[in-house]
Amino acid sequence: MNGPTTRIGVPKIRIRGLSKSFGPKRVLDGIDLDVHPGTSTVVIGGSGSGKSVLLRCILGLIEPDAGTIEIDGVDVLAQGRRDQEATRERIGMLFQNGALFDSLPVWENVAFGLLARRKGRRMSRTAARQRAGQVLTQVGLDPSVGNLQPSELSGGMQKRVGLARAIAAQPEILFFDEPTTGLDPIMGAVIDGLIVDCVKRLGSTALAITHDMASATRIGDRAAMLYQGRLVWQGEAASLLHSGNPLVDQFTHGRREGPIGMELRR
Amino acid sequence: MTDPEVAEADRPTLAVRAAAPVSALGRLVLDTVGGAGRLALFALNGLSHLLRPPFYWRNFLSAFFEFAFYSLPVVALTAIFSGMVIALQSYTGFSRFNAQSAIADIVVLSVVRELGPVLAGLMVAGRVGAAMAAEIGTMRVTDQVDALGTLSTNPMKYLVAPRLLAGLLALPLLVVVADILGVMGGFIVSVVKLGFSPAAYVANTFSFVQPMDVIVGLAKAGAFGFLIALMGCYNGYHSRGGAQGVGASTTSAVVAASILILCFDYVLTEMFFSR
Numbered sequence: 001m002n003g004p005t006t007r008i009g010v011p012k013i014r015i016r017g018l019s020k021s022f023g024p025k026r027v028l029d030g031i032d033l034d035v036h037p038g039t040s041t042v043v044i045g046g047s048g049s050g051k052s053v054l055l056r057c058i059l060g061l062i063e064p065d066a067g068t069i070e071i072d073g074v075d076v077l078a079q080g081r082r083d084q085e086a087t088r089e090r091i092g093m094l095f096q097n098g099a100l101f102d103s104l105p106v107w108e109n110v111a112f113g114l115l116a117r118r119k120g121r122r123m124s125r126t127a128a129r130q131r132a133g134q135v136l137t138q139v140g141l142d143p144s145v146g147n148l149q150p151s152e153l154s155g156g157m158q159k160r161v162g163l164a165r166a167i168a169a170q171p172e173i174l175f176f177d178e179p180t181t182g183l184d185p186i187m188g189a190v191i192d193g194l195i196v197d198c199v200k201r202l203g204s205t206a207l208a209i210t211h212d213m214a215s216a217t218r219i220g221d222r223a224a225m226l227y228q229g230r231l232v233w234q235g236e237a238a239s240l241l242h243s244g245n246p247l248v249d250q251f252t253h254g255r256r257e258g259p260i261g262m263e264l265r266r
Numbered sequence: 267m268t269d270p271e272v273a274e275a276d277r278p279t280l281a282v283r284a285a286a287p288v289s290a291l292g293r294l295v296l297d298t299v300g301g302a303g304r305l306a307l308f309a310l311n312g313l314s315h316l317l318r319p320p321f322y323w324r325n326f327l328s329a330f331f332e333f334a335f336y337s338l339p340v341v342a343l344t345a346i347f348s349g350m351v352i353a354l355q356s357y358t359g360f361s362r363f364n365a366q367s368a369i370a371d372i373v374v375l376s377v378v379r380e381l382g383p384v385l386a387g388l389m390v391a392g393r394v395g396a397a398m399a400a401e402i403g404t405m406r407v408t409d410q411v412d413a414l415g416t417l418s419t420n421p422m423k424y425l426v427a428p429r430l431l432a433g434l435l436a437l438p439l440l441v442v443v444a445d446i447l448g449v450m451g452g453f454i455v456s457v458v459k460l461g462f463s464p465a466a467y468v469a470n471t472f473s474f475v476q477p478m479d480v481i482v483g484l485a486k487a488g489a490f491g492f493l494i495a496l497m498g499c500y501n502g503y504h505s506r507g508g509a510q511g512v513g514a515s516t517t518s519a520v521v522a523a524s525i526l527i528l529c530f531d532y533v534l535t536e537m538f539f540s541r
Contacts, residue, residue: 061412085418093416099409103401113417119320165417 010073012037012173012205013058018067020053027053028064029229035222040199040206042220042237044213046251046260049226051209052096055177058207059093060084071173089117092166092204094195096178098158100150106161107132107146113169135164138201139194156187160194167198174199176208180215192218213252216240225251227260308426308500315420315427326428333394333436333491338443340393341386345444348381349373349451357460369462370470373452378475378483379539382444383437384531387490390437391523395498398429399519402502403512411503426499430492437491438484445483482538489534490527497523 011034018031027050035041045051056062058069060076069076076087092113100109108115111128123131133143139160150158159179166174179195180188192215199206208219216223220237225248233245241252250258356369402425405411414421449471456462501519505511 056412059412059416061415088416088418091416093413095409095413097408099413101410101413102404112419116417116419 009036011035011070012072013207014068014070014073015058016068016070018054018057018064018069020050020057020062020064027229028057031067031226031229031231033224033231033234035205035207037205038203039221040196040208040219040237041222041224042216043207043209043224043226043231044211044216044240044248044251045209045226046211050229051211051226052177054226055175055207055209059091059175060088089113089121089169090172091175092169092171092173093175094159094162094166094177094179096181098150098162100158100161100165102150104150105146106136106148106150106153109150109161110135110146110164110168112165117169131168132164135168136161138167138198139164140190155182156184156191159183159187159191163191163194163198167202170202172204174202174204174206176206176210176219178210178212179208179219180210180212185214188212188215189218195219213240227251305496305500308503309430309496311422312426312430312496312499315423316431318423320423322424322428325424326432329398329429329432329495330436332397333390333432333495334439337386337390337393337440340389341440341444342447344385344389345377345382345448346451348385349377349448349453350455352376352381352448353452353455353460357456366460366462367466367470369456369460370452370467371474373456374449374471374475375479377448377452378445378479380483380531380535382441382448383483383486383490384527386437386441386444386487387494387527388524390440390491391494391497391520391527394433395494395519395523396516398495398498399502399505399516400512402499403505403515406503406505407508407512421503426503429495429499433491433493433495434488435491437494438487441484441487445480478538482534486531486534489530493526493530494523497526 013033013035015031015033018028018033019026020028031054033041033043043051043054053062057064064077071087071090074083074087076084079087100106101112104112107129110132111123111125114123114128114131115125117123129146132146136143136145141157141160141164145153145157145161150161153161163179166176174195176195179191183191195206195208196219198204206219208216210216210219217237217240220240222234223237223240224231224234225245226232227247233243233248235243240248243249243252246259249255250260352373353369356372357366360366360368360372402411405425411421411425414424453464453467453471456467457464497519501515501522502512505515
């Protein structure tokens with residue numbers, strides 16, 4: 001297994017000893033992970049392996065039991081409320097199902113983060129609406145889509161709007177939760193392409209979780225595999241399909257026989 | 267040890283079995299007290315966000331209209347028919363003692379002190395409390411609440427605080443309308459069906475009702491409105507597990523709000539009217 005700090009330089013996101021249990025079930029068990037500036041890291045793993053919990057811990061939506069999460073060398077878990085809000089302004093997130101606000105039109109969904117910022121950095125509604133139109137264009141949607149309600153959009157369009165919302169404030173860090181789940185392969189490739197474009201254009205650091213191998217190799221520079229709450233492998237995303245790790249090999253090739261299957265049968 | 271011996275050793279002793287109901291009761295008490303504590307902390311957290319900017323006026327106005335405007339027809343109908351029924355029932359009872367002249371007093375006191383706030387509260391709990399729990403619950407299970415958090419927006423401030431304030435302010439307004447319509451219902455039945463003099467009925471109504479009756483009735487309404495919003499938000503906010511979870515939290519919100527309205531009605535009546 002490659003170590004978490006094989007690259008030179010200060011990581012943008014540095015996770016050490018992250019653990020989380022729900023009752024007797026240990027979901028994350030001492031995770032060490034570095035995400036370097038300007039790179040995209042993909043965490044793969046089966047359902048229930050702890051991927052979403054890892055992401056939610058980093059986002060501050062779940063409080064871990066132990067460990068540290070540093071962004072630019074600052075422990076975000078030790079931050080006060082105001083500092084945490086400031087940190088979140090530097091982050092964009094694309095949720096698995098889009099998580100668009102039903103009660104707001106598309107443009108307001110996209111501009112939500114710009115309107116919700118602290119006083120002084122908050123945009124006027126007119127400017128935010130204009131910016132929403134620009135970002136919708138960037139993700140391949142017509143600005144007139146901004147006047148629709150989220151319920152009027154197809155799944156692929158909702159994902160694009162979710163991506164537009166994530167990048168609207170030009171965040172330094174982008175998180176993607178299963179970005180291609182529920183999409184057909186073509187739309188999945190389109191969304192992945194948009195993600196890669198956006199990350200490159202903004203120069204952001206990205207962390208994605210997925211169990212879609214095609215998506216993982218398209219999005220990621222680096223990859224890691226989470227299995228039973230532990231990171232069992234980390235390396236270049238390009239080497240995912242021939243990692244030499246039996247767990248990763250079985251998972252990436254979708255084989256029924258192997259160490260993961262044996263665990264499931266136990 | 268042989269297998270039967272092992273099974274015998276594993277079997278709970280008589281003392282343990284005898285203590286099982288006590289243990290269950292203890293768990294129930296602890297769960298209830300813990301739940302009440304969590305609800306109180308949730309309410310305090312929500313209220314504290316009313317004192318700290320930013321305040322989401324659009325969310326407040328939307329919730330206020332949902333409470334006050336869209337609930338108006340159902341509350342109005344409930345109030346007017348309640349006033350009519352009280353007048354009829356009072357007549358039936360009071361005519362036996364030649365005390366028909368007290369009907370106006372009974373109608374206005376029943377409506378202003380009790381039926382206005384309680385019936386409006388129960389109607390609104392079924393309508394707005396359920397809708398609130400369903401909306402916030404759906405937002406919870408579809409990650410919209412988490413999305414708020416990632417967009418520098420505190421969900422308690424954005425979703426809960428405006429609704430709590432809307433409940434607190436809107437239900438008293440509804441109850442003013444309910445009071446007027448309830449008294450009017452009694453008036454219509456008394457004058458049209460029972461042959462009372464309109465002037466005498468109105469004079470009796472105004473001479474008997476005290477400002478304090480109205481004020482306490484409206485204070486009750488404020489408390490009930492807050493409870494409806496609190497139970498709607500609390501149950502919705504803690505929804506889990508998809509459509510079934512949202513349905514369960516909606517039911518819980520309505521049931522809990524209705525029970526709390528009746529409990530608090532007794533407590534407030536005891537505090538203000540028992541002397």
